[in-house]
Amino acid sequence: MRLDGVWWLEDRLRQQLRPVPFEVPAGTSLIQVRLDYDRSAGAVLDLGCAGPEGFRGWSGGARQEFEVGPGRATPGYLPGEILPGVWHVWLGLHRVPPEGVRYSLEITFSDQTTKVARDLGYHHVRLLERPPARELPTVDGARWYAGDLHAHTEHSDGTLSIRALAELAATVGLDFLAVTDHNTISHYPYLEKQSARSGVTLIPGQEVTTDLGHANVWGSPEWIDFRRPASQWMKQAEKAGALFSVNHPLAGDCAWRHHLTTQPSIAEVWHWSWFDRTWGWPLAWIRRHPAAIIPVGGSDFHEPDGTPASLGEPITWVLAEECTTAALLAGIAAGHTAISATRTGPLVLRCGDQVTTIDADGLILVRPDETRVVVRADSSGRQSFPASQSGMYRLETWRNEVMALCA
Known part of the structure; x- marks a missing residue:
């Protein structure tokens, strides 16, 4: 199946995500999709897919082709049974110049599964000995763990x-790392094995991504529908316990501009x-919000x-x-967070009824009321x-210059 056409700026303004329906015949084991378009004027078209049962994958503007089969799929897409019936390619009109963008969409069906061909530019990373953990104060038996809550694969x-x-x-x-790929959960099945192998707790996450802003959802077992x-x-997320x-x-063209009916309790301030x-x-x-926001x-x-x-x-x-x-998500939800520029740099921690500074001699502690x-x-650096x-x-x-902060 091949579809050629032009998307215009008016098309984007009317409806940014365009589902293109196609019929999958019985006996199909593999669907291959390729999108070609003219990028010369700065156009960006996103790519995704849905089957009769719902979401099957998203790669945004990172790829121009994907494959979906019962045993495996291109990263960003969910492997599984290829049901006959109406499927949809999702085309996102992310950037469309006034002169329009010509595109070609090609969909191929096969009754034989093949290996997914891909050139992902893998980088070899050698597993080295983990650096020693910092000696930090404990609070009622709980300890401070170091991590990163936003990363892509x-x-x-x-x-x-x-x-x-x-x-x-x-x-x-790092003790933990949230893997937050854009608008997909195709990475979820691989996290547990690599957590055990590396000794780093990999938190299942997804960065819900739109033109008006991005949000992280951590711990949801289900895909969050970015179209809503x-x-x-x-x-x-709340219903799923995430x-x-x-x-x-506040970050350039991906700053948060969505309207929310309730205030978020957590924000990626740093x-x-x-x-x-x-x-x-x-x-x-963060100070403009009437209720406290947990900083991460x-x-x-x-x-x-x-x-x-x-x-x-x-x-x-x-x-x-x-x-x-x-336990980590419970700690975040309770507001037990702190942020530092690096793992070994100056640190400020709220420990019960005290705030403890670490490796911060000569710095200035700024209290919530801005007194300093x-x-x-x-001698211990605290x-x-x-x-x-x-x-x-x-x-x-x-x-x-801000060096560290804590909730």
């Missing part, structure tokens, strides 16, 4: 396999795009050359009973202060 627009990503997380000393209003993402976080609310931390806009954003951080990692950010920069620390997905005190650490105020504490340099 080959299942969306990242370059690493899940195995390579988990190995990299171990080498940089953002408030329904929150409700679906956590919902607004991602990089994102790689906060590259100049003397800028106060993330702090201003995420590198938004895509590839190992540090573009746009290195894995684990920033680090989110979670106080939890154990390093399991359930200079940190003068003892100093504790009464945690008499609710809200976010942070560490700054004398030049007002």
Whole structure:
């Protein structure tokens, strides 16, 4: 089956996601889809798929072709039985210039399964010895675990396999890592095995991604439908017992512009795009909300050359009973979080009725009411202060650069 045409800017404004129906004949074992279009003027078309039973995959603008079969599928897509009947290719009109974009969609059926051909540019990551854990205060038997809550793999627009990503997380000393590929859960079946292999707890996540903003959902066993209003993402996550976080609310063209009927309880305040931390806009954003928002951080990692950010920069620390997905998500939901620029850098932690600073001598502790005190650490590199105020504490340099914060 082949379809040729032109998408116009008016088409995008009327309906951004375009389902293209096609009939799958009985006996089909493999569906192959290829999208070609003219990118010369900056056009971007997204790609996805749905079967008679619902969602079967999404690769956005990261790929122009995919295969779906009973035993395996292109990363980002779900393998499984190929039911006869009406299927849909999802075409997302992400960027359409005024002069339009010509496209060609080709769909091929086969009654024989083949290996999925792909060139994903794998990077070899050697598993090294894990760096020693930091000696941090415990709170009623719970301890602080270091992790990154935002990372991508080959299942969306990242370059690493899940195995390579988990190995990299171990080498940089992470205890946990949320794998949050865009608009898909095709990576879920591989997380448990690679968690056991690497010693890093891989949290199942998905970055619900649209033109008006992105959100992370951690721990949901089901796919979150990005076609619905953002408030329904929150409700679906809550119903599934998962956590919902607004991602990089102030970050260029992917800043958060969705309307929500209720305030989110968690936000990715510290994102790689906060590259100049003397800028106060993330702090201003979080303070404008009438109720406290639990701050988290995420590198938004895509590839190992540090573009746009290195894995684990920033680090989110979670106080939890154990390093399991359930315990970590419970710690986040309870507001037991802290963020630091790096795993070994200055740190501020809320520990019961005290706030403890670590490796922060000469920095400034800023209380929730914006009163300030200079940190003068003892021989252990620590100093504790009464945690008499609710809200976010942070560490700054004398030049007002934020170095760490805690809920």
